[in-house]
Amino acid sequence: METREWTQQEIDKFIKESKNFRDQSFYQALQDTTVEQFKRIEQLQGEVDGRAWNTEKW
Amino acid sequence: MKTLVIVAHPKYTESTTQQLFKESVADDENVVWHLITETIDPAKEQALLLQADRIIFQFPLYWYSAPAVLKNWQDKVLTTKFATGSLYSLAGKELGLVVSTGAAQKEFQAGASEQFTMSEILRPYEALANKTKMKYLAPLVVYQFPYLTKIEQQRLFMAYQQYVTNLQFNHFSGQEEWINQRLSQKIEAEQDDKKRLTLQQIQTVLQDNQETLADLTLTASMIKRNEDE
Numbered sequence: 001m002e003t004r005e006w007t008q009q010e011i012d013k014f015i016k017e018s019k020n021f022r023d024q025s026f027y028q029a030l031q032d033t034t035v036e037q038f039k040r041i042e043q044l045q046g047e048v049d050g051r052a053w054n055t056e057k058w
Numbered sequence: 059m060k061t062l063v064i065v066a067h068p069k070y071t072e073s074t075t076q077q078l079f080k081e082s083v084a085d086d087e088n089v090v091w092h093l094i095t096e097t098i099d100p101a102k103e104q105a106l107l108l109q110a111d112r113i114i115f116q117f118p119l120y121w122y123s124a125p126a127v128l129k130n131w132q133d134k135v136l137t138t139k140f141a142t143g144s145l146y147s148l149a150g151k152e153l154g155l156v157v158s159t160g161a162a163q164k165e166f167q168a169g170a171s172e173q174f175t176m177s178e179i180l181r182p183y184e185a186l187a188n189k190t191k192m193k194y195l196a197p198l199v200v201y202q203f204p205y206l207t208k209i210e211q212q213r214l215f216m217a218y219q220q221y222v223t224n225l226q227f228n229h230f231s232g233q234e235e236w237i238n239q240r241l242s243q244k245i246e247a248e249q250d251d252k253k254r255l256t257l258q259q260i261q262t263v264l265q266d267n268q269e270t271l272a273d274l275t276l277t278a279s280m281i282k283r284n285e286d287e
């Protein structure tokens with residue numbers, strides 16, 4: 001399984017198993033943060049690849 | 059970082075928003091929760107201010123301003139001698155605002171029913187920060203709290219915690235690091251071995267991602283710089 005999917009599934013379990021609002025809020029924030037990280041990594045990798053593919057510099 | 063939260067709410071005990079916020083920072087020893095009333099001892103209030111690095115005015119918006127209890131506090135505590143004059147006792151500290159309103163966010167813009175943006179409405183506090191040489195923080199505004207879903211309330215609960223305790227709450231890298239530190243505390247407190255191990259693995263992913271993002275950001279900025287030359 002990919003790291004991204006594994007991370008989200010595991011954090012989801014912590015969210016569901018949380019016994020109180022405080023813990024659940026924390027794990028939700030952890031989920032939001034890792035989701036945002038993976039999104040930004042994908043975007044930045046795309047940007048780096050796109051900019052490196054610059055025919056003017058060939 | 060020490061934070062002083064000055065709570066100005068005439069119907070404090072009835073406010074679910076305030077209860078959520080109080081619960082959010084309840085066990086944090088670096089946060090002083092200070093509910094103000096009409097009775098004020100300026101010297102005591104000034105001493106509290108001096109101990110804080112971040113000062114937060116927290117109030118519901120009443121006619122585009124704070125309730126009278128906060129204005130009264132400002133007029134009595136922020137004396138010319140203390141706040142400006144030759145002392146500038148608050149210089150270098152941060153001033154944050156946590157404001158709640160019953161109107162929707164989309165109404166605070168030109169052409170909408172409230173006509174003005176929240177930044178325009180809160181300008182007097184920005185001016186106060188400027189005059190007293192404090193750093194004005196982007197306010198945390200809560201629109202229509204009763205309509206928030208459970209997950210939105212949870213996000214607000216965490217956003218508030220960060221607003222009060224995270225030095226770099228307004229940068230993603232600061233949010234990542236704050237979450238990472240809180241996760242370390244969770245790992246330490248976790249009794250179940252299996253869960254602790256999973257949390258450690260999640261933390262490794264979080265930290266690897268932090269590093270990858272920092273590297274990619276640097277690479278992207280270097281490529282951009284080369285393109286500009």
